[in-house]
Amino acid sequence: MMKTTTLVIAGLIALSGPAVAQAATATPAATTAANPLADAFTKAAATYEVPRDLLVALGYAETHLDNHEGEPSASGGYGVMHLVSNPTNKSLEEAAKITSLSAAKLKTDDASNVLGGAAVLRAKADALGLDATARKDPAKWYGAVAAYGQLADDTTARIYADAVYEALASGVDAEGVQTEPVQVTPDRGKYADDAPRALAAAVDYPGAIWKAAHSSNYAVSNRPTGDKIDRIVIHVTQGSYAGTISWFQTGPRPNPTSAHYVIRSSDGQITQMVREKNRAFHAGNYNRRSVGIEHEGYVNNASWFTDQMYRSSAALTRSIADRYGIPKDRSHIVGHNQVPGSDHTDPGPNWNWTKYMSYVTGGTGGGGSTNPHTAEEVCGPGYKTIDSQALGTSGTVYLMYSSSAGKNCVATIKKTSLGKASATSAFLEVKGAARKTDSGNFDYYAGPVQAAAADKCVKWGGSVGTATYTSEFEHCS
Structure with missing residues (x-):
């Protein structure tokens, strides 16, 4: 580990554990003052024998512990633990059955929502046969965490579970809830061989991961031969990265939805889901003429909009604009809320258009001999x-x-x-x-x-x- 002049790193897929020696199975209690949400996590973890810091990390990966005032995510998830009610994911109903709490209370009451999340996570652990000894080791919960998200396939489930263990490893400080970084090497089990990979033959943007959207969520086209591409539309997912990918993989359904790209908050990872030549269903009147980019997060919570996300997205936008001759200005790079006839508000007031467009256009373009950044x-x-x-x-x-x-x-x-x-x-x-x-x-x-x-x-x-x-x-x- 890092002592005076040297540094050691261990970890997971992205952010990792602490730079101080800790037992791999340690789950130190969070340092909290009196806080109802923190207390709710402590109580729920004890009730269902779930590692408390892992439960917090799961909630953070889903929502940054923001209940969004009881409003659902794009995929129908509620509360800090994102209990979902849609045709393919019934974690809200599962939580209601286990806890005997009403769906209405689980949606709107933080303590009930956290309890419901713990109940569902424990049920997933029981289904995998985790005994009392295994339940004390956060590394053994990887499969249960992956199952909690109810994702469309194992690769997407790994993306989801890795995000939770990344939050566990880096520690959480949000909404008055804190956890210390915990060094864990997760036991990925059947997910060990499901690391996401870029498929050069499929992606239009080098380095992107390819995960195809369900065929009902986009229209096969021949752009730009059939329709000129002259707009890039910026979206916010109103949900997690892995959850959005899974939602676009799911269909058919009454409201088909997709985007060409989805970008992760923590590190700017890009997943392409629809080829640019095809029409993703993302922007109503602009579907024929645009490429859509979804950004992980919620419009009312600025913490999702990291510099890594901005710069990764800007590089993608710059590539698309250069390939199709799209001017790099705010008339052609627009928010979902700017699309004629749209009733959406994303990317919302927390999206920093000034920063984003400076990255898209290359800043001042001064090209001087001294880098202004250190x-x-x-x-x-x-x-x-x-x-x-x-x-x-x-x-x-x-x-x-x-x-x-x-x-x-x-x-x-x-x-x-x-x-x-x-x-x-x-x-x-x-x-x-x-x-x-x-x-x-x-x-x-x-x-x-x-x-x-x-x-x-x-x-x-x-x-x-x-x-x-x-x-x-x-x-x-």
């Missing part, structure tokens, strides 16, 4: 450089550490083509876990890529253009 700025307050590697004259990749956050960070800072989009990447790989990468056509830098854990070696590196660096596994103690 690795410290990219990674955030408290991060200090513990290692670095020059990428020839093209840039430098930095490995950093924050003692207050207990995390590593990798950032690649360009020295050439400043203010102009060019291929840049940064990555961080914990030994025994999947590599996490931020790559695309960026104006000034790639990153931040962050993780933290105890007693693990880390491989790190990055690239600018053809200049690349990949370390050995190092910084192990």
Whole structure:
């Protein structure tokens, strides 16, 4: 682990565990003041013998612990635990049956909703045969967590469960509920071989993961030959990344819905679900002429709109605009709420159009000789450089550490083509876990890529253009 000048990282698929040694099975209690929601998690976890911090992490991955004032998500999920009632997911009804609470109360009362979530999660664990000993180990709950989401296939279920364990590993601080980072290596069981992969033959945007939407949720077309593509529509999912992917995979249903792309909040991961030549059902009057991009989150909660999401989406939008000759302006890159005849409000007032469009257009485009950004700025307050590697004259990749956050960070800072989009990447790989990468056509830098854990070696590196660096596994103690 990180001590004075070295850093160790361990973890999961994206963000990982703490940079202090902890037992793999530890589930430290959250540090909370008197808070009804925090108390609700403690009570529900005890009632159904569910690891309390795992229950919090599940709620955070679903909703950031926001009850959205009882309003349903796009897929019909309610409350901080996203209890769902739709034709393919009946977790709300399952919770009502187990707890003997009414559906109305489960929808609107936080304590009841959390109790219902714990009940459903425990039921999934029981179905998998977790005994009392196994239930004390958060690593053993991976299959139950994957089952809780009731996703369309195993690959999507893994995306969902990994997001929960990512939140467990990084710790939660939301709506007055806190958990400490917990070092866990999840037992993925049957999901071990279901890591999402990019399929070059299927995707229009390199690096995207391909997950096809149900055929009833889009129309096979021959764009731009049949219809000119001259708009890009920005959406917010009103739900989680994995849940939205699963919803688009589900059909037929009365309200067919899809988008060409879905982007994850935590790291900007992109999943393509409809080929650009085809018409996704996302924007009414603009379906024929546009490409739709969904962003994980809720319009009334700005915490979902991370810099990683903005920059990943902007790189995608820039690619689409360049390929179809779409002007990079607000007349052609529009919100769902701007589509004629739309009754939607997304992306909403928390979406930062100024930041987003600056990333789309390449900022000021000054192209000066000095990069205005530093690795410290990219990674955030408290991060200090513990290692670095020059990428020839093209840039430098930095490995950093924050003692207050207990995390590593990798950032690649360009020295050439400043203010102009060019291929840049940064990555961080914990030994025994999947590599996490931020790559695309960026104006000034790639990153931040962050993780933290105890007693693990880390491989790190990055690239600018053809200049690349990949370390050995190092910084192990």
